[in-house]
Amino acid sequence: MNLARHRTGTAAGHAVVLGAGIAGLCAARALSEVFDRVTLVERDTLAGDGAPRRGVPQGAHVHSLTVRGAAVLEEFFPGFVDRLAADGAAVVTALSEVEIVFFGSLLHKVPVGTVLQAGRPFLEDRLREAVRAVPRITVLDGREAIAPLATTGNDRVVGVRLARPGLPGSTEDVDADLVVDAMGRAGRGAAWLEALGYRKPAEQRLRVDVAYASRRYLVPPGAAGPDHALLVGATPARPRGLVLTRQENDLWVLSLYGFGRPDHPPTEPGEFLRFAAELASGPIWEALRRAEPVTDVAAFGYPHSLRRHYHRLRRLPDGLISTGDAICSLNPIYGAGMTVAALQAAALRECLADGTRDLPRRFYRSAAKALRLPWLFSTLADRSMPQVPGTRPAFAALLGKSFRATMRAAATDPEVAAAVWNAVSLTASPAALARPRVVAATLRNWPRGSER
C-alpha cells in the first residue's frame, strides 16, 4: 500500500468516527491520512484495563484474528503484530500447532502461516494505543452519539450531537465534514437515514440462534502440550462447537457455542465443563481441566447474521457513512468480523485516495465487494445446519455432505487442508476449493448414507 498516494487525496477538515470498536479504530486510522483532524467518539469510558467493556460484551468470548485481518492491521500500523507479540500475545504456526476438527475430521497439520492469538480487550487496547499515537486523531470517550446534524435540506450531514451517557441535558454539537457510524450492529446509522428523509437500507437476515458461553483460565506454560488451540466445529448432527485457545500471558479461553436453544451452552460451571467434555479431548483439554478459572462464565446470544445493503440505496446524504458490524454482522463462529471491519477500513482508504466526492456511494460499493465472499462463505456454512431455518432440507443436506467430504479429504491431504485454512482465514479465495485436485479429493471422500 502506497501511503504517499493516499496523501494526495483532496479531503481536509474534520472527520468524526462514532464507536471505538475495531471498525471505528481502523476507520479513524484510514481517515487520518486525508483529514486534518479525526475525532473518535466512544460511549464507554475507556479504562484500557484488559477487561471486556459494556459496549463490547462479546469481548469476553474468543476473538480469533485471521491472518488477513492481522495483515491489514499491520499495513495500518507497521510493527503492530510484533508489538502485540512482545506484550505477550501468543504467536502460533497455523495449521501445524492447532487442532481443528471441522465436520468431524481433524485437519491435516500442515504449516501454512502465523497467527496471533489474544483476547479481544487485549487486542483492542493495543490498537487504541496505536490510534492514539497518530497525531491527528483525538479519542473522546464517555460520549454518546444521539443524533446527526444536517443542512436545511438534509442533503448533507454536517456534524453530530453528543451527550454524556445517562445525562440527557449534557448535549454538545460537534461540526464535521464527515461522520462515520461504527457503532456496531445495533448502531443508529440506518435509523438516522430514515430520520433525515431517506430510505433505510434493505436488510438481509439469516436466523441462526447461536449462543456462546466462555470462561478464561490460567494454564501453566507448557502444560497443554505442543498445540496452542483446539477448535471443534459444529456438525449438522451435533450442532455444538468449542474453541479453546491460548491467548496472551498464558491465559486461555474456552468458548462453547450451540445452534438452537436445546444446544445452547450452559453457564453453570459444572454443566459448562460437562458440555465441553462431550466435544474435547487430548492434552489441551486435560490441561484445562486442571487449570484455574480466572473469570466467571459469560454468556452471549447471537440471534441472526445481518447485512444492510447500503450500496443499493439510490439516494444518500453526503457526509455520512456506516462501517463494520453496522453494515455486516457475520455469525461469530467463523471468526471473521474483525477482519471484515479492517477490510472495510482498507476499502475506505482506497476510496479516500480519490477524494471525498460522492464518498458514501463509492465506499458502500467497495465495501460490498469486500463483504461478498465472507458473507457467502459463512451463510453457506450456516445453511448446512438443519437447525437454521429457511433452507430446503435437500439443499442443506447436500451442503452438509460436501463440507463433510472436503474436511475428510483435508484430514489426509495437505493441499486440501491448506485450501480450507486459507478460505477460513480469508487469505485466499475459496475458489481454491474448486481446483480440480481438491474437487477430486472431495468426491473420493463423499459420505454414503445420512449425516447421522
Ligand SMILES: Cc1cc2nc3c(=O)[nH]c(=O)nc-3n(C[C@H](O)[C@H](O)[C@H](O)COP(=O)(O)OP(=O)(O)OC[C@H]3O[C@@H](n4cnc5c(N)ncnc54)[C@H](O)[C@@H]3O)c2cc1C
Ligand atoms: C460472541 C462473539 C464472538 C466473536 N468472535 C469473533 C472472532 O473470533 N473473530 C472476529 O474477527 N470477530 C469476532 N466477532 C465479531 C467482532 O466482535 C465484530 O465483528 C468486530 O469487533 C467489529 O465490530 P464493530 O467495531 O463494527 O462493532 P463493535 O465491536 O460492536 O463496536 C461498536 C462500538 O460502538 C460503541 N457505540 C455504540 N453506540 C454508540 C453511540 N451511540 N455513541 C458512541 N459510541 C457508541 C460501542 O460502545 C462500541 O465500542 C465476535 C462477535 C461475537 C458477538
